Amino acid sequence: MSNSILIIDDERAIRKTLSEILSYEGFKVDEAADGEEGWKLFSEKNYDVVLCDIKMPKLDGLEFLIKATEKNPDIPVIMISGHGTIETAVDAVKKGAYDYVAKPPDLNRLLITIRNALDKNKLSKETRVLKRKVNRVQEMIGESEPIKRIKDTIEKVAPTDARVLITGENGVGKELVAKWIHEKSNRSTGPLVEVNCAAIPSELIESELFGHEKGSFTSAIKQRIGKFEQANGGTLFLDEIGDMSLNAQAKVLRALQEGKITRVGADKEIAVDVRVVAATNKDLLKETEQKNFRLDLYHRISVIVIHVPSLNERSEDIPLLVDRFLEDIAEDYGQAKKAIDKKAMEALTDYNWTGNIRELRNVVERLVILSGKTISLEDVSNYVAPV
Ligand SMILES: Nc1ncnc2c1ncn2[C@@H]1O[C@H](COP(=O)(O)OP(=O)(O)OP(=O)(O)O)[C@@H](O)[C@H]1O
Numbered sequence: 480m481s482n483s484i485l486i487i488d489d490e491r492a493i494r495k496t497l498s499e500i501l502s503y504e505g506f507k508v509d510e511a512a513d514g515e516e517g518w519k520l521f522s523e524k525n526y527d528v529v530l531c532d533i534k535m536p537k538l539d540g541l542e543f544l545i546k547a548t549e550k551n552p553d554i555p556v557i558m559i560s561g562h563g564t565i566e567t568a569v570d571a572v573k574k575g576a577y578d579y580v581a582k583p584p585d586l587n588r589l590l591i592t593i594r595n596a597l598d599k600n601k602l603s604k605e606t607r608v609l610k611r612k613v614n615r616v617q618e619m620i621g622e623s624e625p626i627k628r629i630k631d632t633i634e635k636v637a638p639t640d641a642r643v644l645i646t647g648e649n650g651v652g653k654e655l656v657a658k659w660i661h662e663k664s665n666r667s668t669g670p671l672v673e674v675n676c677a678a679i680p681s682e683l684i685e686s687e688l689f690g691h692e693k694g695s696f697t698s699a700i701k702q703r704i705g706k707f708e709q710a711n712g713g714t715l716f717l718d719e720i721g722d723m724s725l726n727a728q729a730k731v732l733r734a735l736q737e738g739k740i741t742r743v744g745a746d747k748e749i750a751v752d753v754r755v756v757a758a759t760n761k762d763l764l765k766e767t768e769q770k771n772f773r774l775d776l777y778h779r780i781s782v783i784v785i786h787v788p789s790l791n792e793r794s795e796d797i798p799l800l801v802d803r804f805l806e807d808i809a810e811d812y813g814q815a816k817k818a819i820d821k822k823a824m825e826a827l828t829d830y831n832w833t834g835n836i837r838e839l840r841n842v843v844e845r846l847v848i849l850s851g852k853t854i855s856l857e858d859v860s861n862y863v864a865p866v
């Protein structure tokens with residue numbers, strides 16, 4: 480994809496020369512004859528870099544720069560400075576311009592400056608995407624009553640040490656709720672340790688949760704610190720707790736009752752300060768009736784129960800979610816955000832989302848990849864399901 484550049488200069492000759500050279504170098508070039516025209520283009524389109532003269536009628540270069548950095552601080556603006564305006568150019572750099580070049584521009588130097596500006600812009604975008612992926616807990620999108628209630632409960636419950644059981648179908652956002660409980664708790668500077676109880680074979684779960692001493696069983700070739708200890712001072716998220724074996728349930732119950740654990744093969748107990756948050760897509764009370772889940776453990780972990788309803792029960796949140804996913808996916812791919820027309824959005828809102836938010840996100844990603852600039856109803860029927 481070629482980079483796009485906006486040249487704002489009131490001197491026609493300079494605009495023309497720069498435009499020719501930069502087009503030849505493979506840029507998509509737009510020209511504006513004064514700051515006001517430049518600002519109009521800048522607000523309508525997405526440029527990768529802007530070249531901007533300082534002395535211009537109507538809106539001058541410095542005024543343009545201030546408006547532009549306010550609107551989008553990521554787009555580098557390179558000032559073009561005449562004889563009398565070098566000082567202003569230096570001032571512009573202090574105010575956020577990427578750099579300046581003197582008139583008449585030395586073309587090699589100008590090209591290098593533009594390339595550097597593009598590189599820097601690309602890097603800062605990448606950093607932002609990575610930061611979002613690494614650090615930040617995904618925002619919980621939704622304005623529906625159930626989501627408002629859940630957010631409200633999280634606010635109230637998070638700062639306490641109360642154990643929370645999160646229930647709901649696959650992909651509704653249970654893990655996200657757990658992350659926010661940790662994030663908003665007094666333990667947020669401590670670790671959040673996740674254990675997927677369904678993924679660990681029952682004979683290994685004890686060692687996984689509580690650790691073991693070297694030599695305590697055949698494959699225990701070195702000491703291992705378990706998840707409870709790793710979560711000390713933080714939160715332990717027991718995901719899919721409904722799939723934990725009865726044997727492991729008994730051990731977890733003991734750890735919760737006593738606030739102490741024993742590594743497999745060790746004889747001394749270790750005190751741990753851990754808040755447990757658990758999640759399940761099963762009906763745990765029913766599981767207790769069928770003797771698959773211990774009732775005493777159920778009561779220990781369910782001081783507060785947060786039920787996350789299915790997406791179909793809060794379909795009014797779908798447009799908001801779609802919009803956010805379009806934005807996130809565009810940013811991940813480094814592309815402009817795709818539009819979606821009204822009919823297509825209605826079809827997505829009416830669709831039966833058995834896989835809930837996870838399925839919705841995958842579908843939006845698929846639509847972004849396969850559709851044109853605007854996602855249409857036809858795209859939805861082709862790539863999602865017949866409507
Ligand atoms: N309210 C929300 N706003 C934005 N994204 C959300 C929301 N709820 C869930 N998601 C996203 O949807 C995906 C699935 O959510 P999550 O993993 O929390 O679901 P889950 O209930 O734990 O699913 P499973 O039962 O399959 O483990 C994640 O990428 C998550 O970030």
Ligand SMILES: [Mg+2]
Pocket residue numbers: 653654718
């Ligand atoms: Mg989950």
